[in-house]
Amino acid sequence: MSHSVHSHPQLDVQVERKFIPKQKDLGADVTWAKINKDVLKSLEKPRPVFWVIFFSALALFSFGVYCEVYQYQNGMGVADLNNPQVWGLYIATFIFWIGMGHSGTLLSALLHIIHADWRKPIYRYSEAMTTFTLLTAALFVLVHMGRLWQFYYVVAYPNERWTWPNFTSPLVWDATAIGTYLTSSLLFLYMGMIPDLAICRDNARGARRALYRFLSMGWQGTDRQWANFKVAYMTMACFLMPLAVSVHSIVSTDFAVSQNPGWHVTSFPPYFVLGALYSGCSGIITLFIVLRYVFRFEAYMTQPILNKLIKMTFAIAMVWTYLDLIEYATTWYGSDEVAKADLIYRATGDYALQFWGMIFCAMVMPFTLLIRFVRHNYVVLLIISLILNVGMWLERFQIITPTFAKSHYPWTWTAGWWPSWVQWGIVAGSFGWFTMLFMLYCKIFPSVSMYEVKEMVHEQNMEEKALAAQTDVHEAGLVPEMKGGQA
Amino acid sequence: MKKSHTLALYADMDEAANALRELKSSGMSGFRMEDVVVKSPIDHPELSELLGPRPVYIQWFTLLGVLLGPTTGLVLIASAQASFIYQVRGGRPVVPLPPDMVLTYELFILSGVLMTVLATFVAMKLPGNRSPLYNASVSEDKIGILVKADPQSIPQINEILGRHKPLEIMGDQAR
C-alpha cells in the first residue's frame, strides 16, 4: 500500500488536487512462492472469527431445518400462506438467491473473456458463491413445494406413469435453466480449481492429501494440459455468460408470462438480470471484506481491486435503477388501470415501507459508494453492501406480495398479509445454509486462485520489464484517480 | 524400445526457454520434440511455442455437443408433448415453439458445456497418474522440462539441460 493521501469524506472535494500514482492491483512483494504459502495457510488457520461465523451459520441452518420439518409435517398452512398469497417469502427468497449467483459468473466468465486481470484474486470465491447460492435457491424450490415427497414428478425421465412434466411451464424452464447453470458453474468452478488442487495436493498431508489427490486427478501442469485447459476454460466462459443471462431472464418469465398486474412487464428479463448482477456484486463485496479479514487475504484482495469492483457495482446499480424506473414509468403512462393501481398500491399501501425501503436501500445507498471514505473503510463498506442486498431482497418481496394482495380480482384482495415465523425461519435458515457451505468451502478449498494470481504477478513483472525498457514515460501510473481538473 | 525420461527444473523462464531452444536445434536422434513436456505453475505460451505445434481439438467436441444436444433435445421434448397422453394446455398449441426453444437453448448450453468438459478431460488425459518424474515445485514456482528419449540419448540431453542453470536434473535412473 503506497497510499500517501488519505481523505475525509466530507472534505473530499477540498482535498488538495494532485496526481495520485495508479496503484498496482497487487503489491510488489507478492511472489509465486508467497502466494502458495499464503493461500495454503488460509486452509489451515483462519482467524478464530471463522468458527464464530461457521457455528452461527450452522445454528441458523438448524433452525431452518426445524421449520421445514414442521412445515413438512403439518402442511404449508403453517407458513400462513393463503389463497391469493400463495407464494410468500419462498419464491421471493428463491429469486434473491438465484440473483446472487449471477455475479460470480460475471466476474469469472465475462471478465475472463475480456481479459480483465483484476478479477483473478477474487473470481474463485465469487464462483463458489454462485454455486452455493444456486444450491440454496434450489432448496427453495423444494421448500415451496406443497408435496415435496412427489418432487420427482417435475423431473423429465421415462417412468412407469408415462407422464412428462409440462414443458410450457416457466417453472420447468426454471428447473432446466437452474440445473444447467448449476451443473455448468460447478464444472467451471471445479475445472478452474484443478491446478490449485494440484498445488494443495503437493503440500497437504493425511486425509486432505487424499482428497486433493482424488480431486486434482493427477494434474501435472504440462504444456498440453495447460493449452487444453486454457481453451476449455475460455470456451466454458463463453457458454456461461449467455447462460447466466438466460437463467435470470427465465426466472423473470415466472412473472412476466402471467397476467398479474405488476408482473406482466416486457422489460422484466433485463431488469431481473441486472438486479441479479447487482445483488451478486454487492454480495461479492460483502464476502470480499469477510474473506479478506477471516483468511488474511490482505495481499490479494487489495484496495485497487475492491475499487474496481465497487465501480462495477455502482454502474450495475445505476442500470438496474434505470430499468426499475422505466418499469414504473411504462406502467404509469400505460393504459392498464389494474397494473397502475397495483403500482400505486405498492408505493402507498400495506407494503409501502418495503417499497420505499427498497428504493432507499437499492437506489439511494449506491450513491454512497461514490464517497472515497466509504470505499476505503471496510466496516462501512461491509454494512453498505449488506444494505444493498437487503434492498434487493425487498425488491423481490415487493414484486410478489403486493401483486397478490391487489390482483385483478377485488374480492380476494388481502390487507396487510404477513408471513409467519415458519417462513422467516426457513429464510433465515437459508442464509445459514449458504454461509455454512461457503465457509466450509473456503476452509477446504483455495478461495483465491493461486495459479491465476501467479499469472497476474507474472504479467505485472513482464509489464514492468517492458516499461523499464521503454523510455516513453507515458502516464501509465499517473492517471488521477479522483475526479477533478488539472492542477 | 523402452524410453527413458529426464526432468530438469528451472527457476527462470528465460533459461528454460534457452534450454528448449537448444534441445530443438540440437537435432539429435533418439528423441522427438513432441516428447518434450514443459511442466509449469502457470501457462507459458512462450515456452509452448518453442515446442512446436500442439493443436487443441476441444472445440470440435464442443461443436458436436451444441449440434447434437439441442436437436435431440427438441425432438425429445416435442415428441413427449405429442405422445399419447398429450393434453391441450391454456389454449396453446400442443407443441408450442417458444417454450420449447427456451428449453432447447438450455440444452444447447448444457450439452456444449458437458461436451467441452468431457473433451477437456480426455485431452488432458485426466484422471490419470502423475508421471514418476514429477516435482512438487512445478506447482509452486519452478519450470520443469521433461524429456522422453532413448536411454542412450539421455546423457546428452542432460548435458544440454544442465547448460542453462537448472536447479536440479532428475532422471529415471536417479530414482
Add this chain to the structure above:
Amino acid sequence: MSLSNLIQNWNSFRTRRPYEGQYDDAPYKWAMVIDLDSCIGCNACTVACYAENNLPVVGKERFGKGQAMHWIRIERYWGEGDTMTSEFPDHGAQYLPMLCQQCEAAPCEPVCPVGATHHSPDGLNTQVYNRCVGSRYCSANCPYKVRYFNWWNYPDRAWPNPLELQLNPDVTVRSKGVMEKCTFCMQRLRAGMDKAKTEGRILADGEVLTACAQACPTSAITFGNLADKKSKVARMWKNQQVDLAKDSQEKSEEGIRGYRILEELNTYPSIVYLERVRNLEA
C-alpha cells in the same frame, strides 16, 4: 414412432385454441349461464358443493387466514367503483357466484410444472390431484382466484367420525399440498357420459346437472352441453350473443345481458353471466 407421429399430426399439434367451430364435431362442451338477476345470494350452491365434492370445513382460525376451501363462493359487492356512491345500498347488494370459469385458454394450465391441470376434450379445465406437486403457480396465475390449496391435511380432522361417512366415494379426498378447484361436478358428468355411451347416445339436456345448478332455488345457474346446439345453455349463449372463441363480444343491440368476467384477459371462460337487472327508477 414418435417422430412420425409428430410429423403426421403437426398441424393439429400446432393449433391454437379456442377457434371457431372447435366443438362442432365434439360430443360435449360443458358450459354454464349464471343469471345474476335471478341469483339471490342464498349460499345454497356453496353448501351443495361442500356436500358433493368433499370440501373440508376449515374452521374459524383458518378461514380467517384466508384458507377457506369453497369452490363456489358468493361474492357480495356494494358497488361498481371503489366507494359507496350513496349513503345506503339503494338498489340492494350485488351478488356474484364465483367458481372456476373453466377457461378455454386458462392461464392456470400452461404454467403447471407437472401438467396436473390441462384442458379436457369436453372443454373442462381439469385438475389431477395425484399429479399435483403443490407449486401453486396455477393459483398465482388464475385471475379469478378460484383455485384452492390444501394448506393443511384436512383428512386428519375435518371429518370427525362419523362425518366421514358422508364423503362422496366418487370424489377423492384431497390431502395436504394439493391444489383443487371446481370440476363442474366431473364425477356426475363422467357417470352420465359413461352411461350414455353404453347406451350409444349422448347425454340429453338437463340429464346431468352440477350440484350447484341442481340446488339453486331460483334456477339462476343453467348448466349444459354447448356442443349440443339444441341444449338450453347453447341457446342461451346464442341468444345472449356470446361466442366462446371471441375475446370481445359484439352485440347487435343494447340490453343484451350476457358477458364473461375478465374476458379482456383472453381467458375465454365457459361461464356466461347475465347482467343483474334493477329497476333503477323504483
Add this chain to the structure above:
Amino acid sequence: MTMSNLDRRDFLKVLGISGAAATLAGCGHTSIESGVEEVMSYVHPQDFVVPGIGVFYASTCAQCGSGCGIMGKVREGRVLKLEGNPESGISGGKICGLGQAGVQAHYNPDRLRTPMYKGEGGLTPVSWETAHQILEQRLGPNSPLKGEEIAFLTGGVSGHQRVLLENFLETFDSTHHVTYDALSTATGRAASKAILGAEQPLWNIHKARLILSFGNDFLGSGVSPVYMARQYALFRKAPRGTLIQIEPRMTLTGGNADRWYPIKPGTEGILALGIAHDLLQHEEFSRGVPQEILDLVKNYDRDAVSDITGIGSDAVRLIAAQLWNNTPSLVIAGPSVEGHSYGFSNAAAVQLLNVILGNRGQTMEGQAEHPFPQLTPTLGSYHALADLNQKMAAGKTQALLVYGTNPVFTAPSHLPFAESLSNVPFKVAFVTHMDETAGHCDLVLPLLSALEDFGTHVAEYQPDGVEVMLQQPLMEKLYPESKGYGDILLEILKKRKPEAYAAFPDYYSYLKTAMVKAKPVFKVSDSDDHFWEDALRNGLVKWDGKPTSLEARLPALTMPKPAELTTDYPFYFVPSIRPDMRDGRHAYLPWLQESPETMTTVVWDSWVEIHPKTAEAMQIKEGDILQIQSATGSVRAKAYLFPGIQPDTVSMPLGQGHTQLGRFATGVGVNPYKILDPIFDDHTGELAMHATRVALRKTGEHQVVVKDEGPTTFQNGQKLVATLSADQAKLSKEI
C-alpha cells in the same frame, strides 16, 4: 320398487365403512393394494341395488318447517347427499343450504348416543331399560298426573307426530301442548287474520308486478324460502316485477330489492299509512274504505311521515305512484314490523295497503282447506312459553316433556326458564343433540335423526293444494341406542292405552295404518300397499285443494308514534335472523357455520352491524369489540361496518352463543336473545323483538372479523356484477 320394511332396512345397512374411511386417506393411499380393504356385498338385496350406483329415496326435510320434499342419494348404505324432490310442490326439486346440511345433522359427531339420566354428578348415560323404567314409573299407567300437571313443550310439530303427541296428552286428560317458537310470527299472523281473514295467505309472487315488503325476508328466513325463491325467479322473468324492500337492516331479500329503503324501526305502519294517504287521494282506491280509516290516514301526509320514518317525502310519493302504476301488487310485512309493542297495529297498517290496492284474489289468496286439520303444524308463540313458565314457577307443572325447541337458549333473560325448570320434578328432553335445555332436564332421550326416522309433515305454507309429506329413513340408524320420537311415544301409549295401540309394533306401522286409512281423501283407487309404496316413493301424498278467497275487514286502527331515542340507549336494536341459523338450532352444523352470512360474509361468529357513518362518528373500526348494553343486559361483539342499516340502528344476528350444542356451536359468538327488553305486543302479548334499545360502549379491544370478503367490497372498476336498468333489459326476448 316394492320393498318390505325389513328388506329396506337391510339395504340401508352400511356396508364398507372401511371403504369410506379409506377414502379419507385420499391421496395418501397412492399405490395399488391387495388385501387391505374389505369389500362386502349384501346378503339378499333388491334387484335394483347395484354397488357403485347411488339410489335416490324421497323424504321430507326436517331442518325447518317449510316441508320441502327432498331426495337422499343412498349408496352402499350411506346417505351421501340431499337434493330437492321434483315431485314436491314446495321444493320443486330445489333445496337450500340449510336443507343440504341435514345430512350433517345426521352424521354429526356430537349426536347424543345413549339416554342420559340426571344422577349425582349431572347427566350420566343410562341404558334404555333404565330409561323405560323411569318413563313408566313417571308417565306409565300408574302415573297420577292429570291435566295441566303435565306439559309437552315443542317447537312447531305437524303430521302424525302431532297427532301422537296430542293422543298421548289425551291419556292424561290434558291438552297442555305448548308450542314455542323463538322467532314467532304470531303478531303478524294475528294482524293478517284481522285484516285479510287469513293468518298466512298465499302470495302469488310471480303474478305481482310490484312487491312492497316491509322487512319480510321471504327469500331467506321467511315462511317457505325455497318455494318463495322459486316464485321470485319467475317474478324476475318478463314482465319483470319490481321489489321494494323497506326495513331497518338489510335482509337477504332487501339485498335483492330493486329499491331498498332504511327505515327507523317501528315506523313502518306510519309509512304504510303515509302511502295509503297518497293512494286514498284517488277515488278508485278510497271507494269502500271506512271513514275511520280515512280519518286516521288523514294525519299522515308525506312530510309528517317523512319526519317520523326517515324516508324522504319524495320516496313516499314514488312508492305510492308505483303501487298505483303497477297492479297487481303485493304488500307484505315481516318481523321488523311486528316486533314492537304496537306490532299488531303496525302490521295491520301494512296489510291495509293490500286491501286498499285490491290485491285480494289477485296476488293474495287463502290457503286451501286442509282435509286433516289435526295434521297441520302447530305454530309457536312466545306467550305460550311465558304462560308455561308461570305455571312452572308456581309449581303447577309436575312433568315436562321437551321436543324440538330450546327455550333455555332462546328465552330472553327476563324469562328465567332455566330457573323455572328446577321447579318441575320430572323433565324429559327428546333430542338428537345435547342442548342447553336438555342439559337442565332429568331424562334425555336420544332420537333418531331426521334421515333415520319415519314421520309425516304438513307445511305451514301450502302453495299448491295440500301435501302430506312423508319422511322415511335413508339409512340404517347410526347409533343402536337412539330411538324414533314416534316409537318412544308409542311405547308409553301402548302401556297407558293398550286397547288402542297394542296393534302397532312400531311407529312405522302406526303411520302406515293411519295413512292408508286416509287414502279415500286423496282419491286414490290403488291397493293399500300400492298407495303406501307410491307415497313413500314420491315422498308425499297430494290433495288438490283450491285456494280460498280472502275476506277483508277494515277495523279501526290506532297508530302510536314510537318513542324517541334517549341518550341512555341511543340505538335501536335489531336482532337479525340468519337464513341458515334461524333461532340457533342449526349452529352445530359445520357447513352452515362456514358458509358466509349472506350480507356480511362473516363466518363462525357473532358481530354487531353499524352504519359506517355512525361508526365514523363514534370512531369505531371494524373488529373493535363493543359492549352492547340494553336495559336488560349486555353482550360483547365485534363491530362490523355495514352500509345496509339505518344509521340509528345496530343489529346482531341470532343463533350463536351456544354453551352446549356440540363442538361446532359451543363457544362461537354470543347470544343476543339475552339482552332483549321485556316489551310485549299490546294485542297478542308476544315478545316485541325489535323494540329493544341499546347503548354501545367501546371496550378498547380489537379482534379481526373472520369473513370471506377482503379489504374491499367494491368491484373497483372490473366488470364483475354488471347492472342493467330494467327499462333497457329485453327479458321477453330471452330464453
Add this chain to the structure above:
Amino acid sequence: MNYGKRIFLWIVLFWIGSAQVFAEPFVQGGPIGSQTSDGYDALGPVVEQPIEFPHNTHAGRMQINCMYCHTYARRSNVSGIPRLDKCMGCHNLIEGVKDRPRIKKLFEYWENKQPIPWKKVHDLPDFVRFNHERHIQRFYFQEKRPVREVCGYCHGDIASMTTARRVKALSMGWCVSCHQKDHLEKAGSTVTSHGPNDCWLCHK
C-alpha cells in the same frame, strides 16, 4: 490425435443410441410389466380370504362365465362381489358338497344373514376410477371377445387360481399402454380406435 477421434466417434454413437432408448417409453411403452418402478411387485401378495373361494372350480372346471357371479361388472363402475343369495341359489341345490368346510362356512354366513368380509385384491389407489362397465361393454359386447380374455387382460388367468391374486402391474403406464393401442370398434368391423386419453377419465 487418434485417441481423441475415437472418443469423438464413441460419443456420437452413444448419444444417438441413448436418444433412442430415452425416446422408447413414449414411443412404444417399453415391455409390458416392466413399469413397476414404484416399489410394488407385478405379482401381488397372496390374500387370505374368509372363505378360500376356488375360482379354478367355478371358472375353470365348471366354465361359469365371470359375469354370472360378478354381475355388476357390465352395469356399474365396480364389478362387485356377488351377493350372498346368488351363492345360495346354486349351493342350496348342490347336495353333494354341502359337507365341505368351505360350503359350511358359506351356510353359516347365510344363516346369520351376515355379509362375507372379502378382502379386496385389485384395489386401485383412491384417486383412480376404473369403470368395469365401459370395458365390458366395449370388449365383450361390442367387440365380442371371449370373456376370459376381456377380464383376464387385467385380472390374469383367474380360472387357474383358487383365491384371486393380482398378476398385472395395474400401473398408469400399464393402463396407458393398452389405451394407446388400436382396438376394433365392433366385431367384424375394421374400424379401430384407441382408448380415451383424458386425465379425468381415470383420475377423480
